[in-house]
Amino acid sequence: MYYIKKSKVKMKNLLKRTLSIEATEKIGQEVLLKGWVERIRGHGKLIFFDLRDRKSLVQVVVNAQHSEKVFKVAGEIRPEFAIELLGLVHKRPESAVNKNLSTGSIEIEAKDIKILASAETLPFDTTKKDLNLELPTLLDFRSLTLKHSRQQVIFKVQEVIADAFREASKKLDCTEIFIPTIAASATEGGAEVFEVDYYGHHAFLTQSPQLYKQIMAGVFERVYTIGHAYRAEPSVTTRHLSESVQMDCEIAFIDDFKELLDALEFVGSYVVSKTVEKCREMVLSFGKDLPLVPKEIPRLKMREVQEIIFKRSGRDVRSEIDLSAEDEKEIWSWAREEKGSDFVTITHYPTKKRAFYTYPDPENPEYSLSYDLIFRGLEILSGSQRINDYDQLLKTMQERGLNPENFNIYLQTFKYGMPPEGGFSFGLERITMKLLNLQNVREASAFPRDMERVDERFAVIEKKDHKNT
Amino acid sequence: MYYIKKSKVKMKNLLKRTLSIEATEKIGQEVLLKGWVERIRGHGKLIFFDLRDRKSLVQVVVNAQHSEKVFKVAGEIRPEFAIELLGLVHKRPESAVNKNLSTGSIEIEAKDIKILASAETLPFDTTKKDLNLELPTLLDFRSLTLKHSRQQVIFKVQEVIADAFREASKKLDCTEIFIPTIAASATEGGAEVFEVDYYGHHAFLTQSPQLYKQIMAGVFERVYTIGHAYRAEPSVTTRHLSESVQMDCEIAFIDDFKELLDALEFVGSYVVSKTVEKCREMVLSFGKDLPLVPKEIPRLKMREVQEIIFKRSGRDVRSEIDLSAEDEKEIWSWAREEKGSDFVTITHYPTKKRAFYTYPDPENPEYSLSYDLIFRGLEILSGSQRINDYDQLLKTMQERGLNPENFNIYLQTFKYGMPPEGGFSFGLERITMKLLNLQNVREASAFPRDMERVDERFAVIEKKDHKNT
Numbered sequence: 001m002y003y004i005k006k007s008k009v010k011m012k013n014l015l016k017r018t019l020s021i022e023a024t025e026k027i028g029q030e031v032l033l034k035g036w037v038e039r040i041r042g043h044g045k046l047i048f049f050d051l052r053d054r055k056s057l058v059q060v061v062v063n064a065q066h067s068e069k070v071f072k073v074a075g076e077i078r079p080e081f082a083i084e085l086l087g088l089v090h091k092r093p094e095s096a097v098n099k100n101l102s103t104g105s106i107e108i109e110a111k112d113i114k115i116l117a118s119a120e121t122l123p124f125d126t127t128k129k130d131l132n133l134e135l136p137t138l139l140d141f142r143s144l145t146l147k148h149s150r151q152q153v154i155f156k157v158q159e160v161i162a163d164a165f166r167e168a169s170k171k172l173d174c175t176e177i178f179i180p181t182i183a184a185s186a187t188e189g190g191a192e193v194f195e196v197d198y199y200g201h202h203a204f205l206t207q208s209p210q211l212y213k214q215i216m217a218g219v220f221e222r223v224y225t226i227g228h229a230y231r232a233e234p235s236v237t238t239r240h241l242s243e244s245v246q247m248d249c250e251i252a253f254i255d256d257f258k259e260l261l262d263a264l265e266f267v268g269s270y271v272v273s274k275t276v277e278k279c280r281e282m283v284l285s286f287g288k289d290l291p292l293v294p295k296e297i298p299r300l301k302m303r304e305v306q307e308i309i310f311k312r313s314g315r316d317v318r319s320e321i322d323l324s325a326e327d328e329k330e331i332w333s334w335a336r337e338e339k340g341s342d343f344v345t346i347t348h349y350p351t352k353k354r355a356f357y358t359y360p361d362p363e364n365p366e367y368s369l370s371y372d373l374i375f376r377g378l379e380i381l382s383g384s385q386r387i388n389d390y391d392q393l394l395k396t397m398q399e400r401g402l403n404p405e406n407f408n409i410y411l412q413t414f415k416y417g418m419p420p421e422g423g424f425s426f427g428l429e430r431i432t433m434k435l436l437n438l439q440n441v442r443e444a445s446a447f448p449r450d451m452e453r454v455d456e457r458f459a460v461i462e463k464k465d466h467k468n469t
Numbered sequence: 470m471y472y473i474k475k476s477k478v479k480m481k482n483l484l485k486r487t488l489s490i491e492a493t494e495k496i497g498q499e500v501l502l503k504g505w506v507e508r509i510r511g512h513g514k515l516i517f518f519d520l521r522d523r524k525s526l527v528q529v530v531v532n533a534q535h536s537e538k539v540f541k542v543a544g545e546i547r548p549e550f551a552i553e554l555l556g557l558v559h560k561r562p563e564s565a566v567n568k569n570l571s572t573g574s575i576e577i578e579a580k581d582i583k584i585l586a587s588a589e590t591l592p593f594d595t596t597k598k599d600l601n602l603e604l605p606t607l608l609d610f611r612s613l614t615l616k617h618s619r620q621q622v623i624f625k626v627q628e629v630i631a632d633a634f635r636e637a638s639k640k641l642d643c644t645e646i647f648i649p650t651i652a653a654s655a656t657e658g659g660a661e662v663f664e665v666d667y668y669g670h671h672a673f674l675t676q677s678p679q680l681y682k683q684i685m686a687g688v689f690e691r692v693y694t695i696g697h698a699y700r701a702e703p704s705v706t707t708r709h710l711s712e713s714v715q716m717d718c719e720i721a722f723i724d725d726f727k728e729l730l731d732a733l734e735f736v737g738s739y740v741v742s743k744t745v746e747k748c749r750e751m752v753l754s755f756g757k758d759l760p761l762v763p764k765e766i767p768r769l770k771m772r773e774v775q776e777i778i779f780k781r782s783g784r785d786v787r788s789e790i791d792l793s794a795e796d797e798k799e800i801w802s803w804a805r806e807e808k809g810s811d812f813v814t815i816t817h818y819p820t821k822k823r824a825f826y827t828y829p830d831p832e833n834p835e836y837s838l839s840y841d842l843i844f845r846g847l848e849i850l851s852g853s854q855r856i857n858d859y860d861q862l863l864k865t866m867q868e869r870g871l872n873p874e875n876f877n878i879y880l881q882t883f884k885y886g887m888p889p890e891g892g893f894s895f896g897l898e899r900i901t902m903k904l905l906n907l908q909n910v911r912e913a914s915a916f917p918r919d920m921e922r923v924d925e926r927f928a929v930i931e932k933k934d935h936k937n938t
Contacts, residue, residue, distance in 0.1 A: 017724070034722040036886055053722075054642065054690040082722070082888035116722075117857060119886040143882035146688045155689075159645040173523065176628040178714045178897065180916045181650065181697055182663075182674075184923040194651075196674065197664045198711075199701065199920050201927055205651075205665065212916060219615045220624075221523040228650055228697070232668065242667075245647045253503040253522075253551070253585075255486070388586060409916075409924040413612035417505055417588040419551035428647065447649045447681060447878075451668050454653040455878040458670055 015086070020051060020058035020103050026089050033058070033085045033108065034116070036147070037077050039127045047074045051085065051108070052149075058103040060087065062110040073113045079126060080119035080147070086112040135440060139453065146446060153282045155446060157275060158432045162226060164274035165247045165426065168267040169224035174249055177223045179212035181205055181230070185406035188355045192232045194242075205230035208425060209248050210357070211410040214386060217250040217421050218413045224249045226428070236451055238440040239325070239378060241429060243449040250423030257359075257369045257385050260422040261345060264381060265297045268343060268373050271426070275435065286436040291376070294341040301348040301367070305331050321350045329377035344374045356400045357393065359385040359422070369422070376434040383424030390414035484555070489520060489527035489572050495558050496575065502527070502554045503585070505616070506546050508596045516543045520554065520577070521618075527572040529556065531579040542582045548595060549588035549616070555581040604909060608922060615915060622751045624915060626744060627901045631695060633743035634716045634895065637736040638693035643718055646692045648681035650674055650699070654875035657824045661701045663711075674699035677894060678717050679826070680879040683855060686719040686890050687882045693718045695897070705920055707909040708794070708847065710898060712918040719892030726838045726854050729891040730814060733850060734766045737812060737842050740895070744904065755905040760845070763810040770817040770836075774800050790819045794847075801846035813843045825869045826862065828854040828891070838891070845903040852893030859883035 018031040035053035042048075045064035050057045064071040077083065087108035098104030123141060124133065131138065131148050138145050145151055166176070183206050186193040194205040206212075209227045216223045229246045251263055273293050276283050283290065300308070306318045309330050317327055323346070335344045351360045351368040359369040373381035387393045393414055397404050404411060432444035442448040452458060487500040504522035511517075514533035519526045533540035546552065556577035567573030592610060593602065600607065600617050607614050614620055635645070652675050655662040663674040675681075678696045685692045698715040720732055742762050745752050752759065769777070775787045778799050786796055792815070804813045820829045820837040828838040842850035856862045862883055866873050873880060901913035911917040921927060 017722070034888065054644075080886040082886040116888045117883075117886045120884045122885070141881065142878055143684045143687065144885050146684070147885070152688060155646065156644065158647065162645060162647070175523075175625065176631060177624065177915065178627065178631070180712050180914075180918055182699075182712050182918050182923060184925065195666045197666075198923065199703070199927075201923075203923055215612045215615070216915065218612065219621060226695075230651075234668070243649050243651050253486070409611055412610065414586075415589045416591070416613050416616070417549040417551040417586045419503065419585040445649075446646065446685065449649055449651050454651060454667065454670075454672055456653065458668075 019055045020053050021055040023058060023089050023108065024103055024106050027091045027106065029089055030111065031087055031089055031108070033060075033087060035083070035085075037079055037081045037083060040077065040079065045071075047071065049074075049077065051083070056102045058106065058108055059098075059101075060085065060108045060110050062113070066109070067111070070110055070113055073115065074110065077113070077115065078119055079122055080144075081115055082117040082119075084114040084116055085110055135442060136457070139442065139448065140456070142447065142455065150285075153285060154432065154436060154438070154444060157279050157282055157436060158428065158444065160275045160278050161271055161431055161435070162245075162247065162428060164271045164278075165226070165267065165428075166224070167274065168270040169249055171270070172222055172224075172249065172251070172263060172267070174222040174224040174251075175216075175220040177213065177216045177220070177225045179209050179216070179225055179227060181228055183211075192234075194230050194232050207231055208246060210355070210425075211407070213248050213250040213423060214357070214418075214421070215410065215413045217252040217423070218416070218418050221252045222250070229425075234451065238442075239430070241441055241445055241448055241450060244430075244445075245428035247426040247428055248423065249425075250421065252421035253419045254385070254421060256420075257347075257422070260369075260383070260385055260424070261299060261347070261371060264371065264373060264383060264424045265343070265345060267424075268375070268381060268426070269293045269297065271431065272342075272375070272435065283435060286438075291435065292336065292340055292342040294339060294343070297343045297345050297373075298335050298339045298341055299345045299347060300331070302346055302350070303348070303367075305344075305346055308334055322353050323372075325378075328374050328379060332374055332377035335374075342376050345371055346374060347371045354384060356396050356402060357384075357386045359387050371424070373424075375431065378430060378434050380430045380434060381424050381426045383422065385420070385422035388414065388418040388420055390418075488524045489522050490524040492527060492558050492577065493572055493575050496560045498558055499580065500556055500558055500577070502529075502556060502577065504552070504554075506548055506550045506552060509546065509548065514540075516540065518543075518546065520552070525571045527575065527577055528567075528570075529554065529577045529579050531582070535578070536580070539579055539582055542584065543579065546582070546584065547588055548591055549613075550584055551586040551588075553583040553585055554579055604911060605926070608911065608917065609925070611916065611924065619754075622754060623901065623905060623907070623913060626748050626751055626905060627897065627913065629744045629747050630740055630900055630904070631714075631716065631897060633740045633747075634695070634736065634897075635693070636743065637739040638718055640739070641691055641693075641718065641720070641732060641736070643691040643693040643720075644685075644689040646682065646685045646689070646694045648678050648685070648694055648696060650697055652680075661703075663699050663701050676700055677715060679824070679894075680876070682717050682719040682892060683826070683887075683890070684879065684882045686721040686892070687885070687887050690721045691719070698894075703920065707911075708899070710910055710914060710917055710919060713899075713914075714897035716895040716897055717892065718894075719890065721890035722888045723854070723890060725889075726816075726891070729838075729852070729854055729893070730768060730816070730840060733840065733842060733852060733893045734812070734814060736893075737844070737850060737895070738762045738766065740900065741812075741844070741904065752904060755907075760904065761805060761809055761811040763808060763812070766812045766814050766842075767804055767808045767810055768814045768816060769800070771815055771819070772817070772836075774813075774815055777803055791822050792841075797843050797848060798846035801843055804843075811845050814840055815843060816840045823853060825865050825871060826853075826855045828856050840893070842893075844900065847899060847903050849899045849903060850893050850895045852891065854889070854891035857883065857887040857889055859887075 015032040035051040038050040040049040047062040062074040087110050090107050182203050188207050196203045208229045226247050310316050335341045348367040349370045354368050354370045361367045370384035372379045429441050429444040433441045484501040504520040507519040509518040516531040531543040556579050559576050651672050657676050665672045677698045695716050804810045817836040818839045823837050823839045830836045839853035841848045898910050898913040902910045
């Protein structure tokens with residue numbers, strides 16, 4: 001047998017691994033496949049199963065009449081066993097071709113099977129198109145549920161989103177920067193920060209890469225970073241994570257506020273369009289409507305949004321100082337119906353609702369040169385032009401009750417020539433969620449962190465702690 | 470004047486910003502430049518200064534005889550002022566061309582200058598080729614020192630290293646994954662972890678993406694991620710950061726240990742070669758020797774390394790259970806001299822010196838299927854084949870005094886068919902450090918974190934705290 005030889009090197013020379021998708025080009029040849037077993041069906045002296053590798057599934061048949069020994073091994077296999085398989089590639093007859101499968105034109109006849117790793121009996125049926133699990137179960141069995149093809153698609157699409165963001169940032173001539181997540185002060189002020197015991201000193205996890213990317217915009221003019229943001233929000237919603245992946249740009253020497261809107265809309269439309277272009281089938285498998293990306297994304301001031309909502313629905317939110325989740329959904333409906341767009345850019349939020357570094361509109365300082373980008377009814381991006389004058393920044397911090405001494409390195413950058421600048425931050429999980437019509441942002445995170453869970457639910461963790469003590 | 474018009478939109482239509490490097494193609498034309506001021510020289514009725522933007526420097530001349538008003542503004546400018554400048558592009562006479570500057574063939578005659586942001590008097594001379602500051606000063610003034618051209622080069626090269634890593638990982642067919650940094654248990658065990666107050670629960674910052682990337686290798690077979698690693702090491706060396714950027718790969722369904730060595734050496738040489746190819750001049754500006762990347766990187770077992778060191782230097786480290794920094798430098802000298810290589814792969818470290826998930830060598834379990842990659846005398850990569858059998862892993866954890874209940878989600882992945890697998894992790898700052906011959910890894914981090922500093926030195930922070938209370 002090819003693989004029971006002692007020398008691994010010889011085995012490798014003898015036969016190199018073939019991916020299932022490559023086998024379609026090797027009809028009549030012997031191939032060495034590796035992968036995980038899915039769906040097993042027995043028909044008397046025949047056993048069929050699907051083998052899943054990183055590219056696709058392929059159907060395998062084991063015939064007892066060809067080898068009793070291989071048939072016996074196949075009989076021991078259960079779903080999710082990791083195996084190595086020597087097989088002969090057969091072309092299927094035209095009538096048996098499975099057009100829904102990239103390897104649907106072939107079938108592998110097993111000549112030998114080696115079990116690399118066995119699997120326990122699965123706690124639920126993983127062979128269905130949808131797992132149909134409640135979110136807590138989906139996350140309790142995360143190492144297993146991630147293997148399901150539909151779950152895999154989510155994170156394959158997520159990879160493409162991140163790459164598209166990097167591409168768009170490079171087109172804007174941004175330099176990629178790497179910035180820390182441990183800081184000595186809370187980024188945005190406020191209480192919603194996680195505290196770290198840092199060699200006995202107080203430190204915090206950054207609520208955003210904000211302060212550091214501004215410093216770096218003072219170096220490279222245009223910068224981008226993909227990093228983590230930590231928010232100790234004491235609430236559980238379908239839209240919030242305690243640790244999220246943020247995709248940030250910051251641009252200095254801007255001509256005006258409009259240049260920032262142009263930039264964020266460019267990046268936002270690029271990311272969504274490019275991802276749909278590259279992952280069309282995957283996106284369609286999560287919903288029949290592809291996103292509407294217009295040539296010009298509608299731009300509205302927050303007060304205009306409230307007026308539109310009042311006119312459309314009679315719901316009067318015109319005196320509210322922020323938009324609610326319901327408002328964001330309503331203005332999306334308007335954008336779809338009136339402008340053929342799944343995006344809306346909303347500007348001029350009240351200054352006091354935004355972080356201290358937000359530039360107040362010189363024409364009416366009660367409102368700010370801030371913006372959110374709404375995609376399919378959810379804010380996927382937030383940002384603003386920043387206060388770039390040292391004295392104005394210092395004054396604003398003091399008015400907000402922040403101690404400037406806690407922001408020394410940040411303030412330093414404004415002492416040495418900070419031009420007009422601004423930026424924005426995309427939530428990777430939120431874009432993934434809305435692009436794939438997921439109901440909960442946790443589904444768009446491989447290992448979501450929230451108030452109730454770090455991998456396991458705290459209820460479970462604490463029960464164990466109790467048991468251990 | 471073009472820029473004092475009220476309507477910004479009109480201004481933009483009138484003249485779009487030109488980058489200094491683009492001005493070389495616009496001789497005889499008026500251009501709008503933006504940037505920071507460097508080196509100012511006055512010669513009677515002439516003022517010369519360099520203007521720095523994200524692409525290059527360009528020389529500007531202001532002539533009092535052309536405009537007294539502009540000359541007056543120019544007289545107010547100090548280094549690091551951010552300005553906007555309307556200028557006429559002149560070709561320099563052949564004799565005045567500066568061949569060391571990409572814009573050395575032109576000079577800009579200032580027609581108008583607008584100060585966008587002023588700068589305080591600089592605390593040190595930033596116009597020299599080298600800043601020549603002690604590390605504490607370099608970091609105390611980080612927002613300013615990062616603007617120095619030599620500092621910028623470090624992080625421009627770093628960007629290229631990260632991109633090259635992503636390229637190499639894609640060539641290995643790895644899927645990019647995004648994983649959390651907050652975990653419920655210490656990744657590798659041990660005491661060197663930072664604790665986070667997570668909604669009143671105990672949580673930790675991950676010492677590496679290790680456990681999560683292994684889970685994801687059980688999903689996508691081959692994965693990569695660029696993330697953060699946190700080490701609460703209570704020591705201050707030139708090689709350690711408390712928060713570092715790690716570039717990780719994990720590969721499942723490997724044929725054998727050698728496949729992992731092939732993979733890590735491919736990625737390591739690709740990253741260094743590609744970066745040198747793209748940043749040749751920048752790398753050469755930090756040292757005249759380009760890295761030696763051989764076709765075959767020498768591979769030695771740790772015990773063989775110790776024998777070589779003994780033979781070369783007479784220093785007997787053969788009974789030590791790990792290599793010291795000095796040993797890594799010595800074996801590098803050997804590799805350069807004997808093999809023409811700045812790289813050495815060292816394998817088979819003692820099992821008890823490596824993390825619990827490391828696969829013991831079946832031929833001698835006292836040693837492990839582990840490896841470090843040494844580049845110019847420093848470990849820039851570490852990794853191993855992993856224990857992929859559930860029972861063996863459980864037993865090892867128990868032997869090491871780890872409570873398996875704290876690793877439930879991780880262990881779950883080994884219950885459901887984990888094939889032979891392994892991986893490795895590059896330190897981004899360490900590669901940057903060695904490629905550019907930096908003396909301290911902190912120089913390769915824009916905002917380094919260590920025992921003594923988070924942006925500011927703790928001595929300074931605590932003095933303030935004392936003052937505030």
